[in-house]
Amino acid sequence: MTSELKSIDSIDQLRARVNQFVEARDWAQFHSPKNLAMAMIVEAGEVVEHFQWMTEDESRQLDDAQKEQVGHELSDTFVYLLRIAEVCGIDLIEAANKKIDLNAKKYPVEKAKGSNAKYTEYE
Amino acid sequence: MTSELKSIDSIDQLRARVNQFVEARDWAQFHSPKNLAMAMIVEAGEVVEHFQWMTEDESRQLDDAQKEQVGHELSDTFVYLLRIAEVCGIDLIEAANKKIDLNAKKYPVEKAKGSNAKYTEYE
Amino acid sequence: MTSELKSIDSIDQLRARVNQFVEARDWAQFHSPKNLAMAMIVEAGEVVEHFQWMTEDESRQLDDAQKEQVGHELSDTFVYLLRIAEVCGIDLIEAANKKIDLNAKKYPVEKAKGSNAKYTEYE
Amino acid sequence: MTSELKSIDSIDQLRARVNQFVEARDWAQFHSPKNLAMAMIVEAGEVVEHFQWMTEDESRQLDDAQKEQVGHELSDTFVYLLRIAEVCGIDLIEAANKKIDLNAKKYPVEKAKGSNAKYTEYE
Numbered sequence: 042m043t044s045e046l047k048s049i050d051s052i053d054q055l056r057a058r059v060n061q062f063v064e065a066r067d068w069a070q071f072h073s074p075k076n077l078a079m080a081m082i083v084e085a086g087e088v089v090e091h092f093q094w095m096t097e098d099e100s101r102q103l104d105d106a107q108k109e110q111v112g113h114e115l116s117d118t119f120v121y122l123l124r125i126a127e128v129c130g131i132d133l134i135e136a137a138n139k140k141i142d143l144n145a146k147k148y149p150v151e152k153a154k155g156s157n158a159k160y161t162e163y164e
Numbered sequence: 165m166t167s168e169l170k171s172i173d174s175i176d177q178l179r180a181r182v183n184q185f186v187e188a189r190d191w192a193q194f195h196s197p198k199n200l201a202m203a204m205i206v207e208a209g210e211v212v213e214h215f216q217w218m219t220e221d222e223s224r225q226l227d228d229a230q231k232e233q234v235g236h237e238l239s240d241t242f243v244y245l246l247r248i249a250e251v252c253g254i255d256l257i258e259a260a261n262k263k264i265d266l267n268a269k270k271y272p273v274e275k276a277k278g279s280n281a282k283y284t285e286y287e
Numbered sequence: 288m289t290s291e292l293k294s295i296d297s298i299d300q301l302r303a304r305v306n307q308f309v310e311a312r313d314w315a316q317f318h319s320p321k322n323l324a325m326a327m328i329v330e331a332g333e334v335v336e337h338f339q340w341m342t343e344d345e346s347r348q349l350d351d352a353q354k355e356q357v358g359h360e361l362s363d364t365f366v367y368l369l370r371i372a373e374v375c376g377i378d379l380i381e382a383a384n385k386k387i388d389l390n391a392k393k394y395p396v397e398k399a400k401g402s403n404a405k406y407t408e409y410e
Numbered sequence: 411m412t413s414e415l416k417s418i419d420s421i422d423q424l425r426a427r428v429n430q431f432v433e434a435r436d437w438a439q440f441h442s443p444k445n446l447a448m449a450m451i452v453e454a455g456e457v458v459e460h461f462q463w464m465t466e467d468e469s470r471q472l473d474d475a476q477k478e479q480v481g482h483e484l485s486d487t488f489v490y491l492l493r494i495a496e497v498c499g500i501d502l503i504e505a506a507n508k509k510i511d512l513n514a515k516k517y518p519v520e521k522a523k524g525s526n527a528k529y530t531e532y533e
Contacts, residue, residue: 050173050174050175051173051174051175051176051257052174052175052257053174055257055260055261058261058264062264062268065277066271066273066276066277067278068280070278071280071463073220073221073223073224074215074223074224074234075215075218075219075220075223075325076220076462076463078208078211078212078214078223078325079321079324079325079458079461080462080463081208081241082205082208082209082211082212082458083456083458083459083462085201085205085208085241086205086451086452086454086455086456086458087452088201088205088248089201089448089451089452089455090448090452091201092198092201092448093448093449094440094445094449095198097196097198097199097342098196100196100197101196101197101251103197103252108254111248111252111254112252112254112259112262112263113259113263113266115245115248115249115254115256116256116259116260116262116263116264117263118204118208118241118245119245119256119260120260120263120264122238122241122242122245125211125234125238126235126238128224129231129234129235130231131234131235131238133238133239133242134174134175134178136235136236136239137178137242138178138181139235139239140235140236140239140240140243141181141185141239141243143236144185145185148189150188153189153191154188154189154190155189155193157191157194157340198448199339199340201448202335202336202338202444202447203339203340205332205335206332206333206335206336206339208332209328209329209331209332209335210329210332212328212329212332213325213329215325216322216325216329217317217322217326217526220465220466280463296420296421297419297420297422298419298420298421298503299420301503301506301507304507304510305510308510308513308514311519312517312519312522312523312525313523313524314522314524316524317526319467319469319470320461320469320470320472320480321461321464321465321466321469322466324457324458324460324461324469325458327457327487328451328454328457331447331450331451331454331487332451334447334450334451334494335447335451337447338443338444338447341444343442343444343445344442346442346443346447347442347443349443349498354498354499354500357443357498358495358498358500358508358509359505359509359512361494361495361500361502361505362502362505362506362508362509362510363509364450364454364487365491365502365506366506366509366510368484368487368488368491371457371480371484372481372484374470375480375481376477377477377480377481377484379484379485379488380420380421380424382481382484382485383424383485383488383489384424385485386481386482386485386489387427387428387431387485387489389482390431391431394435396434396435399435399437400434400435400436401435403437403440
């Protein structure tokens with residue numbers, strides 16, 4: 042019985058779906074890491090575009106239509122991020138956890154608390 | 165017994181870890197969607213930097229040191245992407261799946277197969 | 288006498304200097320428009336990095352050290368922008384003037400005055 | 411006589427034209443350096459978008475329609491670059507020349523010739 046219990050991990054499912062999408066369209070030929078990095082930053086730019094003329098307060102109070110639009114652009118950014126990880130053979134969850142370990146050392150709580158300074162600026 | 169069986173979803177775990185990291189440092193005050201969108205594109209730029217002078221072929225053949233570096237920059241991009249979703253109240257997995265549904269309509273297999281044209285360029 | 292009076296146009300001088308810099312290092316081989324567009328956005332990301340955690344007010348009140356840093360990153364962005372124009376055979380000043388003509392039509396004073404709406408949002 | 415001889419510098423003219431455009435629309439209120447840096451990278455992203463799926467060779471052989479499109483996006487990037495310099499009080503031509511002086515030291519011809527390595531990678 043327990044052998045049938047499988048963790049259905051949402052990011053694994055999404056990655057598999059994206060890969061199928063790409064294969065069905067024979068797009069892997071265009072998906073060099075170089076090209077995908079360009080595509081990802083283009084989508085990140087579309088996220089930035091939503092916020093460029095807003096105040097910070099306005100950006101904290103999106104209405105439903107704005108939330109949907111931002112969700113679309115975030116999603117496109119995420120899909121290309123997943124694809125870069127895929128074609129480079131990087132486990133994104135593992136890499137992110139390792140990077141947070143590093144960031145925790147660069148930004149120890151006692152120095153970082155309440156400060157927006159870069160770690161290179163710490164005394 | 166079964167009540168103890170919980171799906172431990174890796175992206176949920178990561179998001180929770182990132183949120184704790186931010187709270188411990190009292191950084192939520194700086195994390196307006198506007199600021200986070202800026203931070204995300206800065207990190208996306210660091211991904212692009214790795215590939216800017218490589219040929220496409222070179223970008224497909226990263227050595228281990230390069231893979232680690234790219235993994236770091238992808239991770240930073242991912243963390244900010246998770247934070248934007250968090251502070252905007254967007255379910256990233258759900259949003260991504262909806263966006264792929266839309267993309268599947270914009271890029272039907274019969275038109276998109278083997279083509280790098282934008283959907284606006286289809287006849 | 289007057290034949291010796293030549294307009295010494297500052298952007299033409301800068302472009303010539305940049306071209307010499309590139310030629311002396313035999314870098315034209317790397318300067319495809321694709322690669323230069325990547326390099327330009329990487330530098331634009333470094334401009335954004337300076338401002339990501341600042342409030343708008345803080346960004347309006349840079350001290351001399353910050354101004355120098357922003358000047359460095361703006362300059363790198365500008366140099367790559369000049370290079371893209373150069374290798375694509377685009378006259379940047381002429382192109383910019385034409386684009387401003389177009390923008391003036393998209394954003395007529397009577398509709399645009401005091402509004403940060405995108406032209407696609409005008410009624 | 412000589413007092414009438416004025417250098418008509420193309421970038422000064424363009425900057426003046428852009429400033430008038432902004433003033434006529436009462437847009438200076440939105441033009442904090444923070445917001446302008448966001449707007450500039452959004453436009454840089456639109457430059458990147460033109461090239462993301464092209465090979466390097468294709469990017470070197472734009473047809474007239476593509477050149478016009480790239481010219482539009484470069485122009486928008488340039489206009490925001492000029493605005494950032496303007497509102498920060500930075501002389502862009504002077505800053506660019508100083509930065510090239512610095513770059514010449516970081517990338518001496520004998521080390522940089524024919525190499526796409528970053529200066530931090532020099533032995």
